[in-house]
Amino acid sequence: MIRISLDLMGGDFGPEVVVPGAAKALDRHPDITFVMYGQKERCEAVLAKYPKLREKSVFHECEVAISMDEKPSQALRRGRYVSSMWRSIEAVKTGDADVVVSAGNTGALMAMAKFCLRTMANIERPAIAAIWPTLRGESIVLDVGATIGADAQQLLDFALMGGAMARALFEIERPTVGLLNVGVEEIKGQEEVKDAGRLIREANLESLEYSGFVEGDDIGKGTVDVVVTEGFSGNIALKAAEGTAKQIGAYLRAAMSRTLLARIGYVFAKGAFDLLREKLDPSKVNGGVFLGLNGIVIKSHGGANVEAFAAAVDVGYDMAKNGLTQKIENDLKRYHAKRLPPIGPEAA
Amino acid sequence: MIRISLDLMGGDFGPEVVVPGAAKALDRHPDITFVMYGQKERCEAVLAKYPKLREKSVFHECEVAISMDEKPSQALRRGRYVSSMWRSIEAVKTGDADVVVSAGNTGALMAMAKFCLRTMANIERPAIAAIWPTLRGESIVLDVGATIGADAQQLLDFALMGGAMARALFEIERPTVGLLNVGVEEIKGQEEVKDAGRLIREANLESLEYSGFVEGDDIGKGTVDVVVTEGFSGNIALKAAEGTAKQIGAYLRAAMSRTLLARIGYVFAKGAFDLLREKLDPSKVNGGVFLGLNGIVIKSHGGANVEAFAAAVDVGYDMAKNGLTQKIENDLKRYHAKRLPPIGPEAA
DSSP states (O other): OEEEEEETTOTTTTHHHHHHHHHHHHHHOTTEEEEEEEOHHHHHHHHTTOHHHHHTEEEEEOOBOOOTTOOHHHHHHHHTTTBHHHHHHHHHHHTSOSEEEEOSOHHHHHHHHHHHHOBOTTOOSOEEEEEEEETTEEEEEEOSSSSSOOOHHHHHHHHHHHHHHHHHHHOOSSOEEEEEOOOOTTTOOOHHHHHHHHHHHHHTOSSOEEEEEEOHHHHHHTOSSEEEOOHHHHHHHHHHHHHHHHHHHHHHHHHHTSSHHHHHHHHHTHHHHHHHHHHHOGGGSOOEEEESBSSEEEEOOTTOOHHHHHHHHHHHHHHHHTTHHHHHHHHHHHHHHHSOOOOGGGOO | OEEEEEETTOTTTTHHHHHHHHHHHHHHOTTEEEEEEEOHHHHHHHHTTOHHHHHTEEEEEOOBOOOTTOOHHHHHHHHTTTBHHHHHHHHHHHTSOSEEEEOSOHHHHHHHHHHHHOBOTTOOSOEEEEEEEETTEEEEEEOSSSSSOOOHHHHHHHHHHHHHHHHHHHOOSSOEEEEEOOOOTTTOOOHHHHHHHHHHHHHTOSSOEEEEEEOHHHHHHTOSSEEEOOHHHHHHHHHHHHHHHHHHHHHHHHHHTTSHHHHHHHHHTHHHHHHHHHHHOGGGSOOEEEESBSSEEEEOOTTOOHHHHHHHHHHHHHHHHTTHHHHHHHHHHHHHHHSOOOOGGGOO
8 A cells, every 4th residue: 555645735726636636546556545635625625526536535624725936935934834735745754654746836845845854864965856758768867956056975866866766666676877967078077077977986886887977968868767967957958858849849730730731641640649749748757756855755747737647646656666765765875884984074 | 252261171071061061051152252171182072073162262281180089188289270170260360261160079179269269358268159949930049068167257248249149140139138047946046147147137238138037948939039058057958959859850750650541641741741850950050159259160060961061151151241259349348348447456
């Protein structure tokens, strides 16, 4: 049994999307049970329409809902201990749930998750990992925007955490990991990235295979299972790719409706276009995973539709079922056990 | 008359692509004359096939050719003063050419261009500007990899230079300029980016309209005419977008050849697909512009085909014809004239 905690008030649509999304995920994974948090009247009205889901769920009333444009500091002040977002996270801390899924605003969710769950021992900064569709299947890219900048040690931590997630998600023994860098000879990349490359190579990690530097176009090719970068460039890579996908979709629609012949061709090839649309459908790949906290937090897109929210619940299910947190903890322990004891002033 | 200097030995194919590419550009712009640099036998053999081009060109023999994998430092040691790359750049310095176009390796080309042409007064760092196809037409994105990192003042310089290039390329009076940033509330972007935003706003630049922060997906939307960022994230955005375009192209080809119906549809819609292919054809948009040097340097993709190299020559032609260097100098002067005289230890 996997117990999933849900913030029913999160996202642009709240329970109207979260509840049917959860119902869809339950159809696929009948061993889920839910703990749910939200405003009573609105949530119960929707829940009543999904009796099968209702039966597998415990609902907790929370009057405070965090809005999508609230600043993290404001959300913390107003929503700590009492909001549906906070309490859905807290359920992971208290052990009432194995994982929490929220479509609420990223900044507030990260702030509350850090405050409530705290970062793991030996991890300074959490990261947001995205699941990126590639020509070879899927890859994990992190950090896509939890924090800006990262030193070599933090990038190594990202590599370890991303590697553990790849093992949980793709069920491969020793995922390949690359560091995102630029290919222009002249500049040879950021110092931190170069240092991180050395550090990861020297650490000889058992849990992953370090593949060296990769460039922006390697992500879509699926050159490695895990792409590691700091949050600024990771976020920009993700958004630039999303923008390009939308742009090409727009070109394609315009091209296919321009002439009668093209429209006839479209009718014949509709199956192919449907397949393509499915490949490009953002709702098929939804769910950023917060890594480095004492508990699994899944962030769904705020604008997610029912299918997309269900996909985020699926991700949470997989992560909990495959013991993501345990895997990360083990990998971190193995790495730190191998490190030499510190020398000098740190060796207290 | 526009005088264009060509490094015939640059790129993966050398004169076999550069020469016919130049011939193609000459067909479109009969007022071009060329100065050319390269190894005698190989170049003259190709040139002989293009008598119209030969007639408008002066050829200079250079025995040294810079290879595509040479490190910048090595290229400088071996090729300074004597290589076709160096001498084609030098032609801009001596006034024998208005612009140089090379498909040679980026690192070496930038190193030589900096060494030979020097950066403009008040510019610390050159930038590479890419012309990015968008849903609204084209935008300029810089820096896409000349240097890594940039402080607020350097980002302002990029904004000025990108704005001048937009005026030269798109012939708009006051282009809109945005700073690339991440949208997650929690982190609110790099300090330098925030500082640059303040600096640009306070500078009240006449030559451009500052539009504030933009995100990765705004590039493809064409939200602003010029997107400013430092070289690491700019390069990663560019490559991630290129990777995504290739990925979707591969999906589309696979989808359209999967079933008989799809293949029939493809035949009907062939015109539409050709149009789409043209939209996505990287050879239509080729030519990174080095900004901030005392002279215009256009970098063509190393793997450019004839059409793509001709497109890079077109870019060089437009930049020279519209007085890019002069526009940048004027904009810089106007900006620096308005700045208050320095206070404190700098005020010597």
